[in-house]
Every structure is written in structure tokens, then in C-alpha cells.
Amino acid sequence: MKPVGIITESTADLPLGTIQKNRIGIVSVKLDWPDVEILFGENTFQKMREAERRGIKSFGKTSQPSPKDYLDCYKNYLAEFEEIICISLSSKLSGGYNSAIQAKSFLDQEDQKRIFNVDSLNISAGQGLMVLKALEEIKKGKNSKDTVLELKKAAKRLKFFVILEDYKWLQASGRISRLAGVILKRMAKAGLRPLIGIKNGKLFPAGIKTKVKDFSNALFEQLKKEVKDKRISNKEIRIAIVHGDDLLEAKKLEKKIKEEFLEAKIIFLNLADDVIGIVAGPGALAVAWLENE
Numbered sequence: 001m002k003p004v005g006i007i008t009e010s011t012a013d014l015p016l017g018t019i020q021k022n023r024i025g026i027v028s029v030k031l032d033w034p035d036v037e038i039l040f041g042e043n044t045f046q047k048m049r050e051a052e053r054r055g056i057k058s059f060g061k062t063s064q065p066s067p068k069d070y071l072d073c074y075k076n077y078l079a080e081f082e083e084i085i086c087i088s089l090s091s092k093l094s095g096g097y098n099s100a101i102q103a104k105s106f107l108d109q110e111d112q113k114r115i116f117n118v119d120s121l122n123i124s125a126g127q128g129l130m131v132l133k134a135l136e137e138i139k140k141g142k143n144s145k146d147t148v149l150e151l152k153k154a155a156k157r158l159k160f161f162v163i164l165e166d167y168k169w170l171q172a173s174g175r176i177s178r179l180a181g182v183i184l185k186r187m188a189k190a191g192l193r194p195l196i197g198i199k200n201g202k203l204f205p206a207g208i209k210t211k212v213k214d215f216s217n218a219l220f221e222q223l224k225k226e227v228k229d230k231r232i233s234n235k236e237i238r239i240a241i242v243h244g245d246d247l248l249e250a251k252k253l254e255k256k257i258k259e260e261f262l263e264a265k266i267i268f269l270n271l272a273d274d275v276i277g278i279v280a281g282p283g284a285l286a287v288a289w290l291e292n293e
Helices: 016-021 034-038 044-053 067-078 096-104 124-139 144-157 168-172 178-189 215-233 247-260 274-280
Strands: 002-009 025-027 030-032 061-063 081-088 115-119 159-163 192-199 202-210 237-243 264-271 285-291
Touching: 002 067, 002 124, 025 067, 030 274, 034 044, 044 274, 061 274, 067 081, 067 096, 081 096, 081 124, 081 144, 096 115, 115 144, 124 144, 124 159, 124 237, 124 264, 124 285, 144 285, 159 215, 168 274, 178 192, 192 215, 202 215, 215 247, 215 285, 237 247, 247 264, 247 285
Parallel strands: 002 025, 002 081, 081 115, 237 264
Antiparallel strands: 030 061, 159 192, 159 285, 192 202, 237 285
């Protein structure tokens, strides 16, 4: 048997090739939106735009995986790996972590000892970086306990920021009130773009970007601001970029980072998962980074 396997949720937004190459177990967060089945588009974001054009007023709803979803994945991976680390999206944004913990209780005592649950305190690109950090530690020969300790330290250093094109999707998901949605829409029309970040596992308003012409520049300027005082150490910065069907803007951000930060390494650039997308909406752009100690 292999020593340590990794399980996470689809919300980690990892590229399929990375998942397959590293044998990462994926537990899917559920999306319920019947209307999406009748819409044209290569992905959910394109279907969301089509829904707008056709005047469809319904919105997708998400639900956390059930304990059985995690349990089924545990059983498959316990047959292949001696131990499992399950890295979940922030417990302060979803009940997935609690479902993963509950699922473990259905196993016998010996198998329970083989599973280590980690709250990433992040989502999307941030959660994905946590998964890749775990793989890195395992490849160094570290056991599950030591890897989990490294992940808990990494979670405190991990940064995540996102800019949204239209805040109605966030409002429809229940993450913000209708009044907040109206205010944000008016701000966007005036060229003011709120930056949303994650701190201690929760979404928070990270500031206002003025005269925003493109999202890539706004996020790039935030990255420069955040790491300005730390660059003298020349520590590697690992970066992930996730987009809502705007590959051009994502590539522009990638290019800016590569030109400015010699110590930066773009770990992955990927389309956001459907469930993240249904909340963020088309055109959203997010970046996460993790500085090595």
C-alpha cells in the first residue's frame, strides 16, 4: 500500500491533470439548478450568461456533500493507502468539514486512526494550494501527523482574494443581503470594485479598488502590496489563479506576476468549479498565494 493519500472537495478547483497524476480523491459539492440543463454553453459560466440573455430568473443552489459521500471515498482510499489526509473547504463557509468528520465515525476504530481531517480555512485556489502543499510534504517523506502540522501553519500564511463581475450571484446564494447587493452594484457602476478576501476561514471586505479597468491589474496590485515587505527574503511564493470563464484576464494576471516576481511560481491556473462559480458568477477572478517559510 502507498503511505498517504489525499482527499478533498471539488471546490479546490484543481486541474484534472493534477488530480489524476497525484491520485487525489474528490468529493463533489452538489449543485442544484434544473434550468442549467436546457441552456447552451461549454461550462456553467457560459450557461449563466445564457440564462441572463434569455431572462431566466432562477439561480443555482449548492449543498454540502453528505457523510456518505465522504465515507465512500474513505473506503476506496483506505484500500489503497495506509493513511488518508482529507482537506476540506473552510468550515466557516460550508458544513463539508463536519460531514467529513462525521463520516469517519462510521468506520471501525482502527480505520478511524488512519484518517486525518484538516480544515483548510479557505476555498477555491486557496484550498487547492493547501492540497498541493500536503502532496509536497508527503513527497519529502513526512508522515500524516507531521504533514497536518505543516498544513495548519500554512493556513495562517495563505492569502486569497477575488473580484466579482456581478454581485447578484453572491446575493442569490445568501452570502450577502439584498441591500448589500444593491450597494455593490452601484459601486461597480461608479468604477469602485470591492475586493473580497478570506481571513480565519471567513469572507471579509478587503478594500476598495478605484478606477478598475481590468481585474487582473487590481489583483496584481493587491499581491504587490501584500508581499512588499517580505520579498527581501527571496522565499518562493506559490500562486494559483482561478477564473469564471475569462481566460484572457487570468492569463494577463499570470503574465504580470511572472514579469514582476522572479520568486513566484504559478502552480496552476484553472476554470472555477461549478459550485464556486454559481456563487462568484461569470467573469470573476481570484488569486491565492502561499509563501514558503
